[in-house]
Amino acid sequence: MSEKGSYPKGVAKREEILRTALAIFSQEGYRGTSLREVARECKLSLPGLMHYFGSKEELLAAILRKRDETDFATSHAEEGDAFKILSTITRHNAQVPGLVQLYATLSAAASDPNHPAHEFFVSRYQDFRARLSQALAERQAAGTLAAGLDVEKLAAIVIALADGMQVQWMLDPGIDMGDHVDYLLELLGTVSPSRLLAD
Amino acid sequence: MSEKGSYPKGVAKREEILRTALAIFSQEGYRGTSLREVARECKLSLPGLMHYFGSKEELLAAILRKRDETDFATSHAEEGDAFKILSTITRHNAQVPGLVQLYATLSAAASDPNHPAHEFFVSRYQDFRARLSQALAERQAAGTLAAGLDVEKLAAIVIALADGMQVQWMLDPGIDMGDHVDYLLELLGTVSPSRLLAD
């Protein structure tokens, strides 16, 4: 065997690093925290940390990957339809501002194809859109959403709304993201098919 | 007099810096470019550049401020209603990916109240929402938008949509931001007042 997390001690340290780094990144921001600080908090030297993650961005990518895995698992376990889950997630995000900012910062930086987290974010959004558009299609089948609507466009739109509201919320915490998301979702429910076909 | 751009030579250099820095930032990204590189391009030493802008972030804030001024001026001069202008802006943004990424990166970073561009972004979004919600109200008065709609919420939502679509577009340039924005705007036009009141 020849992997980086093959010894029990190693996998434990690796996860401790991920946990610690997430906490610090969420609090001080990605740019604002040095690898030395993370290493110190883990009782490691800098090279000791870099044994696990070849670069700062690689560490970041690993954090996001892990975070998304657990998030997906829990959100998938939750009950309720797509709209309710979306609303719940949005309101949940309002309680972890550090994470929200981390994701916002990164999704912008990751647009560079050379960024280590690029592929991650690309497939993340592809997944999001696919899942949500399927959920919207199910709603159409159930009759709670107008049949004429383009579910794929709508999926992208709703996700964009959630992301965009986060930006405005970060700049002005007085804004209620959940209310806005709910409002659009409610609005979508009131769209009548006949009007759409008349276009 | 005791200002930094008071001599003619100074104001010219200052604007050259803004122009040059915008170009480089747009191409290499904010983090990816060093002040030394910008200075060299302007035939200045590093301290020579820092005479005009006390910090890298201050330079960035100045760039955004100037950019917004000119953008506002041109968009205000354009004809058409609010929806058309919004659509035009969105499609225009699709041709300056560097700038879009710059704004995305910064709007996230500027959520920190200590960030030099914080106030700028806060009032920027306040302005946006105010302008757009007024435009929406005018549409209501003209009868092209359902009267029961909450124009302030809608303004925030539409702006969020534009921002959010930019994120997805940056990660996957195959996505057409304009189409999505137009789709939601079109959808808003089809909402019937009666349905809203029935809720």
Next chain:
DNA sequence: AGCAAAACCATACAACGCACGGTTTCTTTG
């Protein structure tokens, strides 16, 4: 002419991410 401020520079500093070349600790296997 002279003076104050703007315009600009040389140098230095601390901190950063990262690379190199080690040594120690642990597991597996012959």
Next chain:
DNA sequence: CAAAGAAACCGTGCGTTGTATGGTTTTGCT
């Protein structure tokens, strides 16, 4: 149960970054 080899770590140094200090030169005004 040793020997081997990889994982787990560390000391040190390199190049670059943003920024601070303390200047000198240039410019415009009175």
